Amino acid sequence: MSNIEEIAQSLAGELKKGQADYLEARFEENETSHITYRGKAIESVGRSTASGGNVRALVRGGWGFTSFNDLAGLKKRVSLAVEQAQATGTDLSFLAPIESAQETISSGVKQNPVTIPLTEKKHLLDEYNEIIWGTPGIKTSSIVYSDSRKKVVFLNSEGSLISQERADVTILLNAIAAKDGEVQQMHISLGSRGDFKVIKGLHQRVREIAQKAVALLDAPQAKDSEYTVVLDPLLAGVFAHEAFGHLSESDFIFENERMREIMVLGKQFGAQHLNIVDSASDPAGMRGSYKYDDEGTPSVKTYLIREGKLVGRLHSRETAAKMNEKPSGNARAVNYRFPPIVRMTNTYIEPGVMSFQDMIADIKEGIYAKNMFGGTTAMEMFTFSAGEAYMIRNGKIAEAIRPVKLTGNVFDTLKNIDAIGNDLDMNQGGGCGKGSQAPLPVSLGSPHIRIQHCLIGGK
Amino acid sequence: MEAILSRAQKAAKEAEVFAVTSEETQVRFDANRLKQMETNQSTSVALRIIKDGKTGYAITTGMTDGQQLVNDAVETAAFGSEAKFSLPDATRYPEVEIFDPAVSQVPIKDMVALGEKMVAAVTVHTPGILCYASINRSTMTVRLINSRGGQAEYKKAFFSLDLEGNLIEGTDMLFVWDGESSCHPLLDPEKVIDAVLRQLDWAREKAKAPTKTLPVIFTPNGMASALISPLVSAFNGKVVLEGASPLGEKVGKTVFDKNFNLYDDPTVPYRPASRPCDDEGVASQRTQLVEEGAVKGFLYDLQTAGLAKKKSTGNGNRSRASLPTISPSALVVAPGKTTFNDMVADIKEGLVVEQLMGSEQGNVLGGDFSGNVLLGYKIEKGKIVGRVKDTMVSGNVYQILKDIAAIGSEAKWVSSFLQTPPFYCKGLSVSSKG
Numbered sequence: 001m002s003n004i005e006e007i008a009q010s011l012a013g014e015l016k017k018g019q020a021d022y023l024e025a026r027f028e029e030n031e032t033s034h035i036t037y038r039g040k041a042i043e044s045v046g047r048s049t050a051s052g053g054n055v056r057a058l059v060r061g062g063w064g065f066t067s068f069n070d071l072a073g074l075k076k077r078v079s080l081a082v083e084q085a086q087a088t089g090t091d092l093s094f095l096a097p098i099e100s101a102q103e104t105i106s107s108g109v110k111q112n113p114v115t116i117p118l119t120e121k122k123h124l125l126d127e128y129n130e131i132i133w134g135t136p137g138i139k140t141s142s143i144v145y146s147d148s149r150k151k152v153v154f155l156n157s158e159g160s161l162i163s164q165e166r167a168d169v170t171i172l173l174n175a176i177a178a179k180d181g182e183v184q185q186m187h188i189s190l191g192s193r194g195d196f197k198v199i200k201g202l203h204q205r206v207r208e209i210a211q212k213a214v215a216l217l218d219a220p221q222a223k224d225s226e227y228t229v230v231l232d233p234l235l236a237g238v239f240a241h242e243a244f245g246h247l248s249e250s251d252f253i254f255e256n257e258r259m260r261e262i263m264v265l266g267k268q269f270g271a272q273h274l275n276i277v278d279s280a281s282d283p284a285g286m287r288g289s290y291k292y293d294d295e296g297t298p299s300v301k302t303y304l305i306r307e308g309k310l311v312g313r314l315h316s317r318e319t320a321a322k323m324n325e326k327p328s329g330n331a332r333a334v335n336y337r338f339p340p341i342v343r344m345t346n347t348y349i350e351p352g353v354m355s356f357q358d359m360i361a362d363i364k365e366g367i368y369a370k371n372m373f374g375g376t377t378a379m380e381m382f383t384f385s386a387g388e389a390y391m392i393r394n395g396k397i398a399e400a401i402r403p404v405k406l407t408g409n410v411f412d413t414l415k416n417i418d419a420i421g422n423d424l425d426m427n428q429g430g431g432c433g434k435g436s437q438a439p440l441p442v443s444l445g446s447p448h449i450r451i452q453h454c455l456i457g458g459k
Numbered sequence: 460m461e462a463i464l465s466r467a468q469k470a471a472k473e474a475e476v477f478a479v480t481s482e483e484t485q486v487r488f489d490a491n492r493l494k495q496m497e498t499n500q501s502t503s504v505a506l507r508i509i510k511d512g513k514t515g516y517a518i519t520t521g522m523t524d525g526q527q528l529v530n531d532a533v534e535t536a537a538f539g540s541e542a543k544f545s546l547p548d549a550t551r552y553p554e555v556e557i558f559d560p561a562v563s564q565v566p567i568k569d570m571v572a573l574g575e576k577m578v579a580a581v582t583v584h585t586p587g588i589l590c591y592a593s594i595n596r597s598t599m600t601v602r603l604i605n606s607r608g609g610q611a612e613y614k615k616a617f618f619s620l621d622l623e624g625n626l627i628e629g630t631d632m633l634f635v636w637d638g639e640s641s642c643h644p645l646l647d648p649e650k651v652i653d654a655v656l657r658q659l660d661w662a663r664e665k666a667k668a669p670t671k672t673l674p675v676i677f678t679p680n681g682m683a684s685a686l687i688s689p690l691v692s693a694f695n696g697k698v699v700l701e702g703a704s705p706l707g708e709k710v711g712k713t714v715f716d717k718n719f720n721l722y723d724d725p726t727v728p729y730r731p732a733s734r735p736c737d738d739e740g741v742a743s744q745r746t747q748l749v750e751e752g753a754v755k756g757f758l759y760d761l762q763t764a765g766l767a768k769k770k771s772t773g774n775g776n777r778s779r780a781s782l783p784t785i786s787p788s789a790l791v792v793a794p795g796k797t798t799f800n801d802m803v804a805d806i807k808e809g810l811v812v813e814q815l816m817g818s819e820q821g822n823v824l825g826g827d828f829s830g831n832v833l834l835g836y837k838i839e840k841g842k843i844v845g846r847v848k849d850t851m852v853s854g855n856v857y858q859i860l861k862d863i864a865a866i867g868s869e870a871k872w873v874s875s876f877l878q879t880p881p882f883y884c885k886g887l888s889v890s891s892k893g
Contacts, residue, residue: 071521385817
């Protein structure tokens with residue numbers, strides 16, 4: 001196999017010829033393996049390898065982009081991207097200045113998870129699946145395991161040449177119970193930055209989800225209404241990511257006068273205790289972590305909300321320049337087929353001081369919503385589904401109820417967060433989608449939080 | 460491809476090589492302005508083998524190392540599922556017209572002009588709105604050969620228009636969207652423009668939805684976002700085989716309203732989802748799923764058909780070159796007799812749902828759905844009076860489709876996978892905040 005680092009280096013001179021206001025190229029090679037179970041049997045097991053690249057050009061504010069698998073004839077690809085950019089641009093190019101960088105970054109894992117024999121992976125998954133099937137009342141199960149290792153080499157017309165390697169492991173275990181035409185399910189979703197050990201030893205948790213799925217068949221449904229709702233760290237993290245995080249992505253804000261007014265820095269979005277962060281740099285070693293984004297910008301820790309006020313947002317070089325703010329290193333592409341766009345990394349609500357017991361102590365009737373089933377957002381409106389839910393009665397966790405769906409307006413909901421716990425926990429199972437780019441590795445988290453007047457729909 | 464096949468045959472009894480090559484060009488407008496042009500070239504090759512009765516599988520994109528591909532497939536075959544099928548022999552395929560050479564001839568400047576026309580029409584109609592538009596053209600070649608002499612090859616062309624508008628006033632945000640796709644060039648954007656302008660007109664005023672049971676009209680876009688995904692699962696032969704489909708034991712039984720007819724059809728000329736054969740080399744056919752309210756059949760690929768002792772319906776789909784899984788190619792819901800305007804006129808108080816958000820979450824298998832009305836309108840005394848917000852709609856697809864008030868006469872393609880008329884449904888649970 002050709003070495004993409006050599007290919008990239010051979011193109012460095014071509015990019016610096018000044019054919020465009022800015023030029024960059026990205027080359028990628030990756031390998032993956034996956035095993036999926038549907039029911040008792042393996043549904044699919046496979047390996048893949050891929051290689052490809054792209055060239056992106058900026059001329060007078062217009063972008064040209066071309067992606068390819070065929071790594072021959074790269075000068076022509078550069079010309080094509082430049083021609084496209086020329087045909088598009090009519091204005092001025094905006095690009096926030098960054099230091100050029102030359103660096104090689106390894107994946108940081110001792111063992112590339114893709115090279116672990118499939119036998120070993122299968123053995124572990126078989127154990128989990130047997131636990132699920134050994135639980136009375138279980139109708140079926142599904143397991144999706146995948147791992148990957150990839151190397152991305154980035155270079156641009158400003159002299160950067162960055163090679164970054166990363167590895168990923170994700171697992172989704174789902175137990176499905178059924179009775180009298182009713183179906184209920186419960187799942188675990190986990191991931192790591194290439195460390196296979198993270199998915200070992202889940203036996204007890206697998207047993208619990210299987211038992212809970214069966215128990216849900218007899219659980220009552222909450223009445224559709226407004227409640228005081230306590231979210232567990234995972235679901236609160238989903239809220240931080242889905243409902244608020246996407247609003248902080250500047251590609252939607254920078255050319256939109258009215259959005260700029262809504263998302264004006266300094267505006268009070270929540271109470272004094274509320275702090276929301278997106279950071280690829282710290283914590284390191286999470287699935288959303290990296291040193292350089294896909295435009296070669298170093299990642300930083302970005303406070304989006306600090307003490308309840310909007311203080312920052314996520315940028316590419318273009319959006320940062322247009323808004324006259326600092327680039328935050330949030331331009332990411334899911335793979336070489338796509339240009340980088342503004343994305344989140346590790347997004348979380350910072351912990352406060354309240355214990356979980358204190359948080360529920362004065363709730364007469366409320367809902368404790370846990371785990372994530374899914375979530376989507378359309379700017380200020382959001383919906384997300386809990387995977388698990390309980391009634392809170394007179395300050396205590398009471399009966400399990402059918403999973404609930406929370407919906408509302410993010411601005412109102414942020415203001416309605418009236419308690420933040422002291423128990424931050426990050427989840428690594430997430431894959432974020434935006435446009436057609438999915439799943440992008442991210443992580444998200446929060447301590448427990450309490451929301452007043454939250455609209456709950458049952459089904 | 461032949462070289463990979465012959466190498467694979469040395470290692471396994473049966474083998475199949477599937478390759479897809481595509482070239483696509485996109486012109487994109489962001490915030491009312493031409494922003495980006497993009498071309499993407501891609502080639503993927505997948506190898507599937509049956510070794511000692513088990514399926515092995517590997518895929519490569521880009522630089523193809525044939526021996527690596529064979530080695531990977533052999534390793535996976537050791538754990539692969541037991542193959543319950545044989546690859547198809549040489550087969551005669553139906554003639555399905557899906558390639559119009561004019562698509563790749565559409566000049567870039569014409570694509571730019573289409574975008575400018577769409578953006579101009581919307582911004583003139585609604586000052587202050589921001590438009591995001593894309594114009595795409597692509598061609599793809601699919602080729603498949605197997606060790607039993609089966610082979611297929613076809614070319615497809617694809618053209619699409621997408622137009623999204625986003626209007627913000629205070630913290631009130633409105634999204635409108637429509638799109639169209641075809642295997643012919645789409646050089647007239649009027650239909651897409653009209654649909655978007657109509658959405659803007661209906662959303663101009665604000666209205667308040669009450670919390671109660673109301674009749675709801677789902678537009679074709681609304682059908683796609685609310686009611687279709689439970690049906691896609693329920694008619695999947697694999698879900699049926701597992702006993703998880705609520706329709707599994709209902710073949711021949713009338714489960715839906717007598718006027719409800721649904722089929723899968725990959726043979727409609729010049730539709731982007733059409734094709735002469737599926738991604739396993741099984742000939743395309745029209746498969747009736749619901750006829751006059753009765754369940755007629757389910758969708759199968761080769762492996763599931765083998766397990767269920769049925770025949771493949773030609774629904775083995777690969778996303779790019781991944782392993783085949785069952786999915787509909789193009790679902791068609793037969794139109795009824797009632798015009799959209801007559802439906803609205805019939806409703807004293809109700810909703811029109813154009814876009815439901817989050818309905819795919821929840822107990823999809825059981826047919827329950829609920830979602831936030833991203834775009835929807837209030838009907839009062841037979842007239843659309845304005846847009847509703849902070850409103851959730853929920854129900855059960857099987858209950859709703861058992862007794863339909865009326866099925867629309869005007870069918871429309873939504874993306875490339877669904878053709879449906881609007882549906883007028885009797886009573887859905889509506890809850891509204893505040």
